[in-house]
Structure formats: C-alpha cells, structure tokens
Amino acid sequence: MLAVIKKNRHTRCFSESPAFAAFHSAIRNFGREDNDGISDDILLDTFRTTIPLTTYDSYELFVAKFLSETCQEDDVRDMFSPGLPHHIAVSISTSSPKPKFFCQYLHEGSMRYGDGNGGETFWTFSLYYRQLVKIQNRNGDLIRTIPVAMGPSEMVRLRNGLKVENDHLNIMLAAGEWATSPVAVGFIRKYRTFLLTHTLFALGHSKVETIFIVFTTSAVDMIRYMEEEWETLVASIETGELPPWDGINDVREYLEFHFPPRLERAAQLRAVGKPTDQPGWLLKIWPMLKSVISIGSGVFSVAVPKLRFHLGSDVQLRSLGFHSSETHVATVYDPSDLNLFKATSQDIIEYLDVTKAENASSIVPPWLVEIGKHYEVVCTTHDGLWRYRLGDIVEIAGFDPTNGSPIMRYFER
Known part of the structure; x- marks a missing residue:
C-alpha cells in the first residue's frame, strides 16, 4: 500500500480531484504542504481514514482529457501515475452499458495473462483498437501513440512487442511459436469472421495442445460456427484458398502467404466429421489437446456445460483468472475449479x-x-x-x- 501511495501521490487526478480533498487537508494539518516528510505510519493511517470509496464518476473527467484524437503532453502527463500510459483499457459490456476507460501504465506485474502448457497454442488473439490517441509536445511533435482497446488485446501487444506504430509491418508476420494464426488475423473486426479465421488456421495444425480463448461463450460460438461452416473449412484447408467471409478481404493478402494447401490434414478432418452430438469432438480434431484456458465464471458459466461436452473428460478446462479492465483481482487457485x-x-x-x-x-x-x-x-x-x-x-x-x-x-x- 505504501508503494502505491508514494508512487501516485503527486499525480494530477489525486491532487486535483475533490474526492481526495480530505487526504490533502489531513496532510496539511501535520504541518506539511506535501507528504514527502510524513512517516509511513502516519501516511498509512491517513489513507485508511480519509480516502473515500470512489466510482468511475470520480475519474471520468480526467480520463476524458485523453480521448480526443490529438492531445497535449502537458495536459495529460502524470495524470493517474507518473509519465504517460501504455494504453487505455476499455471495459467489456458486462460491466456497464456505457464503456468505461482506464489508463494503464507500464509497471512491474503488467503481464496479466499466463501461458498454457507449451506446445502449439490455438490463441484467438485480437489486435483491434477503438482509437489511437496521439500525444504531442509543445512544439507539435508526436511523442507517443496510445491505443484505446480492450485489455487482452494490449496484453498480446505488450508481451509480443507488437507496437501500434509498427502495425504496417506487424500485419505481415507469422505469429511464430505463440499462436497458430498469423498476426493479420488479429486485425479482423467482424466477430464471426474473426473466430472462423482463427479456427481455420488452427485446424491446419494437428498438434494443438492448448486453446486460449478469453471467454467460454466465445468458445461455444466457435464450435457453432465450425459446425455451420465445416465443409467450407475443410475444403479451404485442402485447396489453400481462403473463404470469402465478410470482413476478411482487408487482410487477405497478408494471410494467403501463410496458408498453403494441406491435403493430408483435410482428409483427417473429413474422417472426424461435424461436431454434432460428438462428445469429446475437439479432442478428435486435435488428439494432443490438453487444456482450454478461458473465463468461465459469472455470466460466462452458462457456456461451460456445452464446452465440457465437446472437450470430453481428458481435456482440462482451466480458468484465466479473475480479471477486470481496472485490475487483476485474483489468480486461479484450483485449476479444476473455474x-x-x-x-x-x-x-x-x-x-x-x-x-x-x-x-x-x-x-x-x-x-x-x-x-x-x-x-x-x-x-x-x-x-x-x-x-x-x-x-x-x-x-x-x-x-x-x-x-x-x-x-x-x-x-x-
């Protein structure tokens, strides 16, 4: 707690928001205009007795300073934490009908999402951003480009060095060891096409060991889309020609290079057939599959029974943890308990x-x-x-x- 207080005590939001006036008043009553010379015990006690409960209303006006397409460094530096944020996280729809925005800075512990078991990973990563905030200095020079996006998208960028400034180069990359899809799939914005295209590339691999998908509801959507498009998926793997799905044309030229014909794999998939009423169907497609990592608690628990049916008893369904746009609340305690x-x-x-x-x-x-x-x-x-x-x-x-x-x-x- 002391580390957090001392790190953020001089930020603009904390200094200027009326919500924290009682804290600053208490510090002044100790004969200090700031809290640099206050003992740790007094600082902690002042925090506990004067910092109120806050909601998004306390931060919205300060966050809004970032959300114009271009903003001045002097207006936003040191707003919530020292320096400038790495990205601005957008809340998901379960938290509010109106999106909320939270500045995320680079600090120890920024990597929130863990890995799977190793081996080939079918990861439905997204690199979509809502907007780019361009920070200018007093001379009008661009000094930072900050994406506004959902947290999982920015964690993918952070851990793999995919800066938004380099997206014209990133879009041509193969994902390499960390995912079965090339990077270009992450730029598809149509939800159905996004899931189907990730699935198409994963189906081309027979040795997938881990499926990493943020929500179990998305995993069930994926299975439904696979059933609807099964013949198209298998034919595409056989010919090496990408399907004409809505929203794929923007990245088609970057995907084709990574999608050769796989006749033997197509024959294997035809032998398995559609998922209809096949318990453990995903294990038949990927015989080396060991685990699916996904959020399956709260509102997402509704999808768990169907997902377990298609996984069978030999594949472990593991939680991703207790995450929010604001913070990482808790880690997985028992992998068998979602x-x-x-x-x-x-x-x-x-x-x-x-x-x-x-x-x-x-x-x-x-x-x-x-x-x-x-x-x-x-x-x-x-x-x-x-x-x-x-x-x-x-x-x-x-x-x-x-x-x-x-x-x-x-x-x-």
Whole structure:
C-alpha cells in the first residue's frame, strides 16, 4: 500500500480531484504542504481514514482529457501515475452499458495473462483498437501513440512487442511459436469472421495442445460456427484458398502467404466429421489437446456445460483468472475449479461488507474477512485508482495456507 501511495501521490487526478480533498487537508494539518516528510505510519493511517470509496464518476473527467484524437503532453502527463500510459483499457459490456476507460501504465506485474502448457497454442488473439490517441509536445511533435482497446488485446501487444506504430509491418508476420494464426488475423473486426479465421488456421495444425480463448461463450460460438461452416473449412484447408467471409478481404493478402494447401490434414478432418452430438469432438480434431484456458465464471458459466461436452473428460478446462479492465483481482487457485481464485498482491484489494453502509468505514482488510460472507471488491491500483468500487461481489471460501491470502468465489455483479 505504501508503494502505491508514494508512487501516485503527486499525480494530477489525486491532487486535483475533490474526492481526495480530505487526504490533502489531513496532510496539511501535520504541518506539511506535501507528504514527502510524513512517516509511513502516519501516511498509512491517513489513507485508511480519509480516502473515500470512489466510482468511475470520480475519474471520468480526467480520463476524458485523453480521448480526443490529438492531445497535449502537458495536459495529460502524470495524470493517474507518473509519465504517460501504455494504453487505455476499455471495459467489456458486462460491466456497464456505457464503456468505461482506464489508463494503464507500464509497471512491474503488467503481464496479466499466463501461458498454457507449451506446445502449439490455438490463441484467438485480437489486435483491434477503438482509437489511437496521439500525444504531442509543445512544439507539435508526436511523442507517443496510445491505443484505446480492450485489455487482452494490449496484453498480446505488450508481451509480443507488437507496437501500434509498427502495425504496417506487424500485419505481415507469422505469429511464430505463440499462436497458430498469423498476426493479420488479429486485425479482423467482424466477430464471426474473426473466430472462423482463427479456427481455420488452427485446424491446419494437428498438434494443438492448448486453446486460449478469453471467454467460454466465445468458445461455444466457435464450435457453432465450425459446425455451420465445416465443409467450407475443410475444403479451404485442402485447396489453400481462403473463404470469402465478410470482413476478411482487408487482410487477405497478408494471410494467403501463410496458408498453403494441406491435403493430408483435410482428409483427417473429413474422417472426424461435424461436431454434432460428438462428445469429446475437439479432442478428435486435435488428439494432443490438453487444456482450454478461458473465463468461465459469472455470466460466462452458462457456456461451460456445452464446452465440457465437446472437450470430453481428458481435456482440462482451466480458468484465466479473475480479471477486470481496472485490475487483476485474483489468480486461479484450483485449476479444476473455474470459480475459485486467490487474491493477488499486484494491486491493493480491500473488501466492502455488503451488509453495512456503503462507505469507507465498512471496508474490511483482507486479514479480517470472514469465510462464507459476501464482500464487494475495492481496489487501489498502480494505475491510479483509489478505493475504486468494482461492483463485483465475492464470497470468501477460505485462506491460502501458504501466505493467508483470501480465497474467493465470484458471486454476482
């Protein structure tokens, strides 16, 4: 907590927002205009007693300064954390009918998504961005281009060095060892075509060991599209000619180079046939398949039974963890349980008792939560959120015996 406070204490949002006036007033009462000379104990106590619960309303006006197509460095530097953000994350549709935007800075722990088991990975990565924010200095020179996109897209870019400034070169690349699809597939924006094209390239590989897809609902959509387009998919693999799907033409020239005919593989797939009423069908397509990594808790649990049917009992369905656009709340605790998570220490996670008043005095620290009780997750992040209400309710299932971290289940929104 001290590290987060000290890192972000002089940022513009924290200094200028009325929400944090009580903190600054308390610091001044100690005879300091800033908190550089305040002891750690006093700094922590001041945080706990003066920082209120916040919502997106507390940050929206500050985030809005980034969302014009071109903005001045002096207007946005050090806004939520020191420097300029790496990207601006857009919330997914489950959190609000209106999108929310959160500046994400590079810091230790920025890599939120883990790998699979090694081997060939069918990864349905996207490189789509909503807009590009161009930061100019006082001389009008472009100093930074910041994508506005969903978090998983930017994690793919970050871990593989795919900067948006180089997309004219990135689009020509093969993904290499980390995915079965060439990079160009990540630029397809039509959802159905995006999934089908990733699937087409993965079907050309017989040794896939891991499927990495963010949501289980998307995995079930993928299976439905495979059934609808099965003959087209197999014929395309046989001939090396890409189908005329809506939205594929923008990247067709970059995909064709990576898509030779595979007659033997097409014959294998024809022998398997369509997925209709075939338990363990995905394992018949990819005999080396070991695991599918996907978010299957909360609203996405509705897709789990059908996905398990097509995986069979020999393929493990693993959770991706408890992620949000704002923070990484918790990691997978038991790989066999899609709704059991261990709280992380990447950011500061606190717990709001849902049976008490909705204010900061009802916050419970992690070492005082009770098994079986429900709490709303509250986070203070390296990216400049302060006691932010995620709106997600969890049930405490226990504590990790190695370090005491709370073990939780997602309960509701």
